[in-house]
Amino acid sequence: MIFERTADLGLVRSILTDPGVYPYIADDFSPAREDFAVNAHPDIRYVLAIDGGRLAGMFVFLPRSAIRWEVHVAMLRKVPPAVTHRAGREIVAWLWENTACQRLVAEVPVCNKAAVRFGLQAMEMKAFGRDRAAFARHGQLQDLILMGIGRPV
Numbered sequence: 572m573i574f575e576r577t578a579d580l581g582l583v584r585s586i587l588t589d590p591g592v593y594p595y596i597a598d599d600f601s602p603a604r605e606d607f608a609v610n611a612h613p614d615i616r617y618v619l620a621i622d623g624g625r626l627a628g629m630f631v632f633l634p635r636s637a638i639r640w641e642v643h644v645a646m647l648r649k650v651p652p653a654v655t656h657r658a659g660r661e662i663v664a665w666l667w668e669n670t671a672c673q674r675l676v677a678e679v680p681v682c683n684k685a686a687v688r689f690g691l692q693a694m695e696m697k698a699f700g701r702d703r704a705a706f707a708r709h710g711q712l713q714d715l716i717l718m719g720i721g722r723p724v
Contacts, residue, residue: 572658573621574630574665580609583617586629591648595683599707616670620646620658627654630662638673640666644689659693667722676719680706687716696720 577583587593588604601607616632628646635641646655666672677696679686690696696718704712 572627572661574662574669575619575621577617577619577629580611580617582619583629584609586626586645586647589645589647592628592645595686596643596645598680599710618662618665620655620662622650622654622658625650627658630658632666632670632672634672635676637671640670640672640675642675642677642694644677644686646689656689656693659689660695663694663720673722674719675721676717678702678705678715678717680708681714681716682706682708690716690718694720 584607587596587609588607590604593604593607597604614634616634618630618632620627620629626647627650628644631643631645633641633643644659646658663675666675675694675696677690677694679690681687681701691698697720698716698718700717702715702717705715706713
């Protein structure tokens with residue numbers, strides 16, 4: 572698996588607005604897919620996951636401090652689960668080797684069971700709490716599962 576940071580916001584937008592991705596990352600207050608705009612802040616790292624020359628998806632890293640980063644995952648639905656799970660396992664090692672990040676966290680809606688499994692199993696994050704009723708989907712408030720992993724010592 573190859574991981575490559577990209578500044579191609581058109582490509583980033585096409586991944587995030589893919590019909591197999593956008594419904595899972597959007598909440599009730601997100602714009603329509605066609606109106607979605609990518610955040611161009613220079614601290615955000617959009618990292619492509621490429622397997623055998625084919626795009627598998629993307630990881631979005633948002634530094635919340637110099638050492639604590641938040642991850643968002645956008646794996647393309649046409650990619651086999653074995654490939655996306657390998658990307659999840661390998662991106663964490665890549666992050667430790669290529670960045671100053673010491674702690675990686677995620678906030679995953681409980682209703683997105685595949686994303687919860689991905690974070691806990693593929694990325695080997697540990698759940699450490701819940702943010703109750705913090706995400707709105709289809710008119711219902713959903714909990715966010717808080718999970719994270721620290722750089723090995």
